[in-house]
Amino acid sequence: MPTKAETANESAQTPDPTTCDVAILGSGLAGSITGAILARHGIDVVLIDAGQHPRFAVGESQNPQLVEWLHILADRYDVPEIAHMLDIKAITEHMGPHHGRKQSFGFVNHREDQEPDPREATMFVIPKMLTEAVHLYRQDTDSYYLNVAAKYGCTIRQNWLATDLDLDEDGVTVTGRNGEVFRARYLIDASGFRSPLAQKLDLREKPSRLKHHARSLFTHYIGIKPYDDVCNYPETLRPPPESPFHGGTLHHLIERGWFWIIPFDNYKDSKNPACSVGLTFDERLYPKPDDMTPDEEFQHYLDKYPAVKRQFEGASRIREWVSTPDRIQYSSKQTVGHRWCLMSHAAGFVDPLYSRGLSNTFEVVDALVWRLLDALREDDFDEKRFAYVETLEQGLLDHNDKIVNSSYIAFSHFRLWNAVFRVWACFTTPATMRQIMARQKFALDGDDRHFKEMEKAPYPGLWWPDSHAFKHLFELTVETCERYEAGEIDGDKAADIVFEAIRDCESVNTPFGWKGPEDQRFFRATTPTMMKFMWWANTSGPKEMRDLGRSFLTGVVRQGLRGRKVS
Structure with missing residues (x-):
């Protein structure tokens, strides 16, 4: 046993921890934007990273839902800098001329040692009426938002390796290799695959439940x-x-x-x-x-x-x-616990196909932040308060795994791929409209309940989580692709099943052409097409589309009238 002198000497060498409200591991976009939001609302945040900026990062391609989640975060939490990533003009103005535009998702099928058949290509052009997405040059975006987090008051530590995490009933102690210690009331791990928290608590599923392999x-x-x-x-x-x-x-x-x-x-x-x-x-x-x-x-x-x-x-x-030498898919048994959260890529990862990584990330940020702000104010970190965040993260992982695995299966058979592609793309527009609708309502009355009501959907993690029709079509597509993979049916039969299900689904809109002939491969929603879609949604679509379309249109009209009054 150490002597009293040795114990006293050891205590003298151990620095007193610096206290804070929230410690965030990882200063990528997820960590920095979360830190900026919390600090903007008076929370004492320490943002820690084992590396430093600028640096290379993947997750460079936006999708419409990501853009709208960023818009929601900027408005809901009053952090206008988040809106600097909403479109190519904004990001060029605020972060420099180093980013590309994301006008479309294009797909071309190839076979070994052959020229591709030009009839075996598909494309979904993002409707400009919804958004203009961006190819993010991540070394610039990530550095920018680290500085935004610092501007709002986050304490920044780069090249700071966390060597130990100690979790107890009252908080979390984070110890660095340099001997510096932070004591936080709550810990967010946004560091990614090599999550110190996942390692500390042995949270990884071994093997992962995910079906996809790459x-x-x-x-x-x-x-x-x-x-x-x-x-x-x-x-x-x-x-x-x-x-x-x-x-x-x-x-x-x-x-x-x-x-x-x-x-x-x-x-x-x-x-x-x-x-x-x-x-x-x-x-x-x-x-x-x-x-x-x-x-x-x-x-x-x-x-x-x-x-x-x-x-x-x-x-x-x-x-x-x-x-990467091995499979890159991983998942976690648990993503939320007492005074901690594994955020997005620290919780699990599937594949960059469909550019869903950042979209999923910021949906989780939105769900976590308002709960955490309430918990910090009330000093109540009951896990039940954060249960939805767990449900959402696991749902995002599982639904993304299903669509990506189905797509990889379908890549070898173009007709089946064309059908799976349509199932993925046809609900992107109503899913994004759902987000825009909530933001429009919030802009009119400032009531946060519009965002909270979005969380009451029956299928958290599905990109249109309110739609029973979409859930049925989605699950049938997954089941059909797995039957094709198992050899129970051939590719043409699988394609027939999915195409028929698309035609039979009332919630699949007709103006975009999703129910059109199979030789229609490029889907571009011009402004006139969007107007036809809105007319269909408000008059001929099923109830879930009529409700969405009418509410969306009402919000557009109200915002227009409000703007006219202000001017």
């Missing part, structure tokens, strides 16, 4: 050619000139895998020649070779797909590869 390698290049310039498609089979492949995120689909092309140079004011490039594929079909560098492995797969390879002629890599 590994990944990715980096940045310069000199990538637009696919529109190298694809050799006849004019009649190309996407509309105003919505080229290079105008958004391009997904080159292969059997159980895909290349991504995310350009930062496709906006007229961008000065950034870089392009994000990656390959994500099933590690069971494509095991990582022991005798290849990442450069050699990537080139090995480029050589198999001639049209993709042409995009890379003369291009140069400008960053080291990130190459």
Whole structure:
């Protein structure tokens, strides 16, 4: 046993902890924006990161729901800087000309050693009436929001490695490698896969319950050619000139895998020649070779797909590869506990397909922050208060796993892929309208209940969580793809089942063409198309669409009248 002198000497060398309300591990977009919101509302926040900014990060592609979650966070919590990421003009003005536009989701099917069939391509062009999404140059966005968090009062620690977490009834003690200690009333771990909290509490599922399998390698290049310039498609089979492949995120689909092309140079004011490039594929079909560098492995797969390879002629890599040796999917047994939360990618991860990572993240931020503000004010951290956050995080993970796994299964059969693609895309618009509707109501009366009512949906984590019709179509699609994978039915039969279900689903809108012929592959909602959609939603659609459409339209009219009165 140590002597009294040794104990006294040890105590003298241990610094007194610095107290705070909330400690956040990880200063990426999730951690920094959460810290900024809390600090904006008077909360004492310490934002800790084992690395430093600026730095490379994935999660570079927005989707419509992400943009709307950011808009909600900016308005609901009065942090206007969050709105600087809402569209390409705003982000260029506030963070510099280094970001690309996200006009569309484009998908092209490829077979080994063959030119792609131009009839085997699909595209969903994001309706401008909803949003104009962005390709995020993350080293700039993440640095910017770290500074926003500091501006609102967060204490920042970079290159600060947390070596120990001690959780008890009254709070959490975070000890750093440098000996500095913080004592917090609540801990948010937004650090990602290597979550110190997940390791401390042994929260990872082993094995993961997720069905999807993939590994990944990715980096940045310069000199990538637009696919529109190298694809050799006849004019009649190309996407509309105003919505080229290079105008958004391009997904080159292969059997159980895909290349991504995310350009930062496709906006007229961008000065950034870089392009994000990656390959994500099933590690069971494509095991990582022991005798290849990442450069050699990537080139090995480029050589198999001639049209993709042409995009890379003369291009140069400008960053080291990130190459994962094993499966990148993981999940957690629990994401919320007494005085702690695993946030989004610290809780689990599926795949970058469909750009849902940041959208899921900020839906979780929205659900957590108002509860945490109340808990801190009332000094009541009962786990029941945060139960919905757990339900939401697990639901987001499970539903994303199902649609991604179904998509990977369908990549090898274009008709089935075309059907799965429509199931994913056709509910993106009503899902985003649902968010806009709540924000419009809040803008009119400032009542936070409009956002809280969104959480009463029956299917948390599904991108349109209120719709029984969508849930049925979604689950039938998942089941059908799994039957095809198991060999119970062939690809054409599986496609027939899903297409018939789409046609039979009253909530699938007709103006966009989702129920149209199979040879319709490019879906672009112009303003006239959106007006037809609104007319359909308000007059001919089923009750859930009529309710959504009428409420959305009423909000637009009221906001217009209010603006006229103000002016």
